[in-house]
Amino acid sequence: MNNTSYHCLSLLTSCKNLKTLKQIHASLVKIGLNSEPFIAGKLILHCAVTISDVLDYACRFFLHFPNPDVFMHNTLIRGFSESSTPQNSIFTFIDMRRKSMVPPDSFSFAFVLKAAANYGSLRAGIQLHCQALIHGLDIHLFVGTTLISMYGECGSVYFAKKAFEQMLEPNVVAWNAIVTACFRCGDVNGARKMFDMMPFTNSTSSNVMLAGFAKAGALELAKKMFWEMKVKDDVSWSTMIVGFAHNASFGEAFGYFRELQRVGLRPNEVSLTGVLSACAQAGAFEFGKIFHGYIEKSGFNWITAVNNALVDMYARCGNMEMARLVFESMPYKKSVVSWTSMIEGLAMHGYAEEAIQVFHEMEGSGIRPDWITFIAILYACSHAGLIEQGCSYFSKMKNVFNIEPKIEHYGCMVDLYGRAGYLQKAYDFVCQMPISPNAIIWRTLLGACSIHGNVELAEQVKERLSELEPNDSGDIVLLSNIYAVAGKWKDVATVRRSMTAQKIKKTPGWSMIEVDRTMYSFVAGEKSKKTTAEAYEKLKEIMLRLRVEGGYVPEVASVFHDVEEEEKEDSVFKHSEKLAVAFGISRLCKGRDIRIVKNLRICRDCHTVMKLISKVYGLKVVVRDRSRFHLFNDGSCSCKDYW
């Protein structure tokens, strides 16, 4: 290789964006080096892997290259395997087998199997396994390990174990892979068995177990193992903290975070994202701000993942100004997660237009939206009643971005039509879906029937739901409420009786509020706690003032059963968000916003009460319910009563 080639190579490696890359490519063409296999390989490696989102360019270059070698094929296969269209990785592999004279090597299989795993296609995985067998590469150590992981990710623990058994000399990585595969397929006992049989011990293997237990929700097992571990590295601690956050054990997430510092370790970026996720879910705004301060001080604000967690935390704590500030001052390139978090945050707050604008900015910045971005944008449209725009994004996703809609996207579309009152259209849409609808899809439609009081359709939908998940308390309560609003008390009674007979309990509603850096939770109808008693006292006073000054009339139409008016009032009076807001008014300093997080959807009556409180008491109330944010200010809500 001559000096010019070396010069071109070093230019390539330092190149960071498509514009410079195009310039280098042009000069390569000029001096005739673009057909040099080694240089061409490096060029394609750069487009397909190193610089993000220039895969199209890599592909075009590849297609025009006379006889691409195995390296170039592998690189393109690798680039597609991590993209939002892993199928293209498999197509490239097939093309290589059909058209090219170069046989695949162990790298080809490692990459293309990863694509099958990312695509979640067991069928493709098995066919590729056969191909590997034909080439005698199925027993290759790296290929074998990738086979195990692929089968695990495609949900077949049986094939994963088979692939493991066929390995000649499995090393520690292969053992860890089979344990992870068992966990991924929900085979916790299998994972434990394999772990006990392992001829190696290192801390990675134990961390595999911790992560597996935590993901399976077996926190007690994870804790037991964690405390028995002689060497706990920072991954062990981070794994526990993230595990707690995922399982809604927020107190323990914070506790372990403190403890890791107490034993003399420093928090790393993963443990920080863990505690931020706990803050985000619990709506712990004050805690979140403290962690933010720590992140700034200790220099973790350079890490994209940490910033993304901050954006999400602020958004879920109802502070979009701070979310935006973090988002806009991110030092490194924003990732697709950064953009999506921002879009979702805006959408949750009902700022649909802004969410759409950020989506366009994202397109302009060259970051390709992925399937979750589309969920966020469809959610924004459905919650703002932007039906035409929602439909156009849905088709754009398929036609422009080549992203195959998943069941979640179909769910958004059902919500889009249903919420806006096009119930028949929503129903037809469900019937024509190419994927068979799951319980969530039908439940979305049932929710729409509830909003628009369509009893007939609700009954049909509930029947479908009963086939899939017969004992879901939420569905039964929803149907009963639909009957109640329609005044069909006989049907309400029948539903209630069957619920009692089958011993189905209603999911208790809870609300949380942060006062003086302490989280207080309230449960509907609960009377035992001291804080609850305090809240009840204050609530009585508030309701009286709302009646006198705000002209409040209780909205009790959806109350569960046909009882006297006074009793109905009493029933909505007990809702946890009312207790939380009363507690906030009683404890928080004047002028402070009240922020509440609730696990279920806010009811119509509570919604009215919050609006009146914001007017009569002259304060801002922010309620994050199961599906979105409500910002109550001066007598109205940011959701414009559309939720």
Next chain:
DNA sequence: GTAGGGTTAG
């Protein structure tokens, strides 16, 4: 010149 197992946000 490219690869496999553990924790990272939406």
